[in-house]
Amino acid sequence: xxxxxxxxxxxxxxxxxxxxxxxxxxxxxxxxxxxxxxxxxxxxxxxxxxxxxxxxxxxxxxxxxxxxxxxxxxxxxxxxxxxxxxxxxxxxxxxxxxxxxxxxxxxxxxxxxxxxxxxxxxxxxxxxxxxxxxxxxxxxxxxxxxxxxxxxxxxxxxxxxxxxxxxxxxxxxxxxxxxxxxxxxxxxxxxxxxxxxxxxxxxxxxxxxxxxxxxxxxxxxxxxxxxxxxxxxxxxxxxxxxxxxxxxxxxxxxxxxxxxxxxxxxxxxxxxxxxxxxxxxxxxxxxxxxxxxxxxxxxxxxxxxxxxxxxxxxxxxxxxxxxxxxxxxxxxxxxxxxxxxxxxxxxxxxxxxxxxxxxxxxxxxxxxxxxxxxxxxxxxxxxxxxxxxxxxxxxxxxxxxxxxxxx
Amino acid sequence: xxxxxxxxxxxxxxxxxxxxxxxxxxxxxxxxxxxxxxxxxxxxxxxxxxxxxxxxxxxxxxxxxxxxxxxxxxxxxxxxxxxxxxxxxxx
Numbered sequence: 280x281x282x283x284x285x286x287x288x289x290x291x292x293x294x295x296x297x298x299x300x301x302x303x304x305x306x307x308x309x310x311x312x313x314x315x316x317x318x319x320x321x322x323x324x325x326x327x328x329x330x331x332x333x334x335x336x337x338x339x340x341x342x343x344x345x346x347x348x349x350x351x352x353x354x355x356x357x358x359x360x361x362x363x364x365x366x367x368x369x370x371x372x373x374x375x376x377x378x379x380x381x382x383x384x385x386x387x388x389x390x391x392x393x394x395x396x397x398x399x400x401x402x403x404x405x406x407x408x409x410x411x412x413x414x415x416x417x418x419x420x421x422x423x424x425x426x427x428x429x430x431x432x433x434x435x436x437x438x439x440x441x442x443x444x445x446x447x448x449x450x451x452x453x454x455x456x457x458x459x460x461x462x463x464x465x466x467x468x469x470x471x472x473x474x475x476x477x478x479x480x481x482x483x484x485x486x487x488x489x490x491x492x493x494x495x496x497x498x499x500x501x502x503x504x505x506x507x508x509x510x511x512x513x514x515x516x517x518x519x520x521x522x523x524x525x526x527x528x529x530x531x532x533x534x535x536x537x538x539x540x541x542x543x544x545x546x547x548x549x550x551x552x553x554x555x556x557x558x559x560x561x562x563x564x565x566x567x568x569x570x571x572x573x574x575x576x577x578x579x580x581x582x583x584x585x586x587x588x589x590x591x592x593x594x595x596x597x598x599x600x601x602x603x604x605x606x607x608x609x610x611x612x613x614x615x616x617x618x619x620x621x622x623x624x625x626x627x628x629x630x631x632x633x634x635x636x637x638x639x640x641x642x643x644x645x646x647x648x649x650x651x652x653x654x655x656x657x658x659x660x661x662x663x664x665x666x667x668x669x670x671x672x673x674x675x676x677x678x679x680x681x682x683x684x685x686x
Numbered sequence: 687x688x689x690x691x692x693x694x695x696x697x698x699x700x701x702x703x704x705x706x707x708x709x710x711x712x713x714x715x716x717x718x719x720x721x722x723x724x725x726x727x728x729x730x731x732x733x734x735x736x737x738x739x740x741x742x743x744x745x746x747x748x749x750x751x752x753x754x755x756x757x758x759x760x761x762x763x764x765x766x767x768x769x770x771x772x773x774x775x776x777x
Contacts, residue, residue: 314707316719317717361707362705362706362707362708364705364707364712364714364719365714365717365718365719367717390703392701392714392715392719394716394717416701416714416716417715417716419716419717454698456699456715456716458716458717484699484716485716
């Protein structure tokens with residue numbers, strides 16, 4: 280799932296906003312805590328695909344410990360009561376949950392705007408219709424390439440492209456807003472013009488050209504995924520060229536480039552514990568989908584209410600405000616803009632979750648980013664394909680070594 | 687060009703609803719939200735694909751008699767809303 284950058288345009292009469300300040304003062308936090316506007320429900324980590332860019336944790340957890348229908352409905356009710364308004368059904372592959380329609384119905388009745396973030400594998404016209412009846416607002420289908428060869432090689436499954444293509448058409452035909460998410464990496468970035476043409480053919484409303492972020496499996500495979508600066512510059516040029524000739528018609532394209540080539544980090548999650556709330560398949564509540572890796576104990580929705588989690592949990596409070604910041608962040612005049620960047624990225628690269636995100640040129644660890652860029656020009660380890668729960672039964676070795684990617 | 691006879695209608699990709707937690711009307715769309723301030727919310731409530739800009743303005747004048755001439759405000763807002771594709775322009 281990619282995070283939309285907050286819009287920068289301010290109109291006289293309207294405001295586009297991702298973060299809202301709640302007028303209630305909450306005594307046990309240094310900052311005003313707004314509502315968790317965006318709830319991401321990771322229903323399962325199981326999945327029929329094997330994408331090497333997947334940001335799920337490489338430890339997929341015990342499938343038997345997944346939350347029940349009732350437990351998820353409780354989470355939705357509590358979050359909605361706190362002012363959450365966007366709900367993403369994600370995973371793994373959310374279609375693998377047989378109770379998906381029940382969950383959608385409950386969420387919609389609560390007043391959530393519901394988003395299904397899916398690979399499209401397992402979707403049928405009948406199910407698209409059932410989900411519509413249940414009240415689903417939008418379906419986002421991922422693509423891994425502009426044609427079957429590239430798409431299916433990356434996804435690790437034959438016929439994936441054809442299925443996605445057919446389902447994208449069906450989603451549109453049944454009157455949903457149709458959103459495509461092309462996950463971009465070195466493996467497919469050369470296909471940008473074809474991807475944009477395909478998006479027009481499918482009559483998509485929004486298209487995210489989202490460079491994979493390096494968490495989970497994607498971090499392991501980063502050398503195989505991270506595009507070069509030249510590739511990104513050329514891609515940006517092609518995207519702008521295509522946009523110009525659209526003359527305001529057709530899909531709205533959003534191109535998200537890797538933060539590794541910036542000198543300032545992204546405002547990760549719009550700030551820790553300010554806007555986004557992720558609940559994982561086993562009920563762990565996290566400020567972002569990769570936070571589990573950090574040396575913090577996160578609460579579980581089975582034990583704690585959403586209100587207590589959001590307003591009173593030590594781990595959620597931990598990086599709110601700026602008291603936790605070391606230098607240079609603490610004295611930086613941009614700290615309220617990017618909050619020192621991503622905690623998970625700082626932890627993965629430096630071993631210390633407090634440190635400045637190495638993407639920042641002010642970070643003493645910035646050379647690690649440069650090393651990563653260099654390393655990606657010549658990968659030393661083989662790419663690791665995602666292993667799924669269903670495959671676990673037959674594989675003792677947790678990694679499948681594929682030494683040759685046929686592109 | 688928006689005139690008093692323009693009949694705006696909702697782009698069904700956006701959902702318009704009152705958000706208690708924000709104390710305002712919002713527009714919801716895939717993975718996003720637009721907060722509408724007081725006057726924008728009032729105007730949007732009157733959009734139904736049948737009322738013309740004139741009828742919307744008249745309804746608002748009735749609701750807020752002390753507000754003075756609202757026709758320019760209404761036209762300005764509806765122009766923005768159409769540019770942003772929240773509304774369609776049906777003549």
